[in-house]
Amino acid sequence: MTGLSRSFVSEEEGGTAAPLRLTAPPAAVLLGKVLSNLVLLGVVSAFVVPLFLALMSFEIAGVPLFLAVLLFGGIGLGAASTFVAAIVAKTAAKGALFAVLATPLLLPPLVAAVTGTRIAATDPALSAGADVIRLLVAYDGVMLTAAFLLFDAVWRE
Amino acid sequence: MGVLSRVAQGILALAMLAVIWGSFLYAKPAANFIGESSRIVFYHVPMAWIASLAFLLAAGYSALYLKRRRVEDDEAAAGAARLGILFCLLATVTGSIFARVMWNSYWNWDPRETSIVLLLLVYGAYLGLRGAVEDPERKATLSAAYALIAFVTVPFLMFAVPRMYASLHPDTVINSSGKIQMSSDIKLVFFSSLAVFTAVFAWMYALDRKVSRIVREAALAEEGAVAR
Numbered sequence: 001m002t003g004l005s006r007s008f009v010s011e012e013e014g015g016t017a018a019p020l021r022l023t024a025p026p027a028a029v030l031l032g033k034v035l036s037n038l039v040l041l042g043v044v045s046a047f048v049v050p051l052f053l054a055l056m057s058f059e060i061a062g063v064p065l066f067l068a069v070l071l072f073g074g075i076g077l078g079a080a081s082t083f084v085a086a087i088v089a090k091t092a093a094k095g096a097l098f099a100v101l102a103t104p105l106l107l108p109p110l111v112a113a114v115t116g117t118r119i120a121a122t123d124p125a126l127s128a129g130a131d132v133i134r135l136l137v138a139y140d141g142v143m144l145t146a147a148f149l150l151f152d153a154v155w156r157e
Numbered sequence: 158m159g160v161l162s163r164v165a166q167g168i169l170a171l172a173m174l175a176v177i178w179g180s181f182l183y184a185k186p187a188a189n190f191i192g193e194s195s196r197i198v199f200y201h202v203p204m205a206w207i208a209s210l211a212f213l214l215a216a217g218y219s220a221l222y223l224k225r226r227r228v229e230d231d232e233a234a235a236g237a238a239r240l241g242i243l244f245c246l247l248a249t250v251t252g253s254i255f256a257r258v259m260w261n262s263y264w265n266w267d268p269r270e271t272s273i274v275l276l277l278l279v280y281g282a283y284l285g286l287r288g289a290v291e292d293p294e295r296k297a298t299l300s301a302a303y304a305l306i307a308f309v310t311v312p313f314l315m316f317a318v319p320r321m322y323a324s325l326h327p328d329t330v331i332n333s334s335g336k337i338q339m340s341s342d343i344k345l346v347f348f349s350s351l352a353v354f355t356a357v358f359a360w361m362y363a364l365d366r367k368v369s370r371i372v373r374e375a376a377l378a379e380e381g382a383v384a385r
Binding site: 080083084087090091092093097100101103104105107108111112115135138139142143146147150153154157 | 298317
């Protein structure tokens with residue numbers, strides 16, 4: 001999570017933000033950042049999740065539900081934190097502000113993902129977590145749409 | 158101050174007195190609630206409604222700012238967020254008092270209680286962001302973007318998440334069956350209270366707009382004096 005906040009800060013500090021603003025459309029920049037952050041999240045999850053399951057001897061009954069929660073939860077977390085990172089990169093107090101701004105936005109998908117994981121631990125059926133998946137997919141859609149609509153203003157500032 | 162606004166203030170004061178009198182003496186306590194605890198509905202629900210209204214205004218003016226880039230819109234959004242936090246806090250406190258009477262605990266992390274804390278956090282973060290940016294134009298743009306992205310998560314906090322978990326919170330006024338379940342005396346006082354508190358909010362908001370304008374003009378005048 002803390003790594004994600006750096007994605008725009010490094011561009012601003014390294015002086016690469018201005019050329020990027022000149023050459024690439026804002027939507028392309030945001031898409032690139034969201035995708036690279038999602039890949040990063042995916043790689044981290046691919047290491048951490050099996051390790052956690054093995055070390056905590058935590059058994060998952062509903063593997064499809066668990067994977068769906070990981071996927072859609074990850075997309076929501078990645079999209080929201082990328083957008084907050086873009087805002088934070090323009091301010092003086094970057095790291096501290098990122099935590100303050102991101103926490104309330106990330107809690108709804110986090111709470112839903114925790115609930116989904118709890119259901120997946122005991123119930124093998126995918127349909128048992130349908131509400132959770134629906135909520136996560138809705139959040140992902142809303143967050144991505146809002147981020148693409150608003151990114152233009154933040155990026156050009 | 159004009160005569161007309163004096164008269165409006167007088168009417169508002171009388172109406173507020175009538176609502177307070179009605180809430181304690183005219184309306185009868187609702188069934189299914191311990192003792193007199195149902196009377197909190199006349200104060201708690203208007204607070205929550207005004208908080209939602211204020212946050213809607215904050216989001217609306219933020220969108221207007223991004224479109225028109227007028228400093229007035231930014232000030233209007235910030236003022237609405239400030240008042241929204243105030244009324245959100247009042248809704249939390251009145252809800253907590255009700256929780257003490259009904260559930261014997263001021264705070265038990267009911268889904269509704271959790272989501273209102275998150276709502277306070279969202280708008281606290283918004284004001285924190287405003288405090289952290291020096292340049293006025295940059296502050297306005299960034300906080301407008303954050304207000305809008307935060308506003309789209311609010312439905313998840315207020316509607317989706319609390320409905321997924323069992324909550325002790327009584328049915329909201331707009332409930333799943335789409336009917337208002339109140340006796341006629343409660344309904345009368347309730348809707349009067351809603352109207353009166355909304356008028357108070359409108360007044361406070363107008364004052365806030367005026368103060369922001371005076372502060373901005375004073376700062377401009379000072380700058381002009383320094384330049385000379």
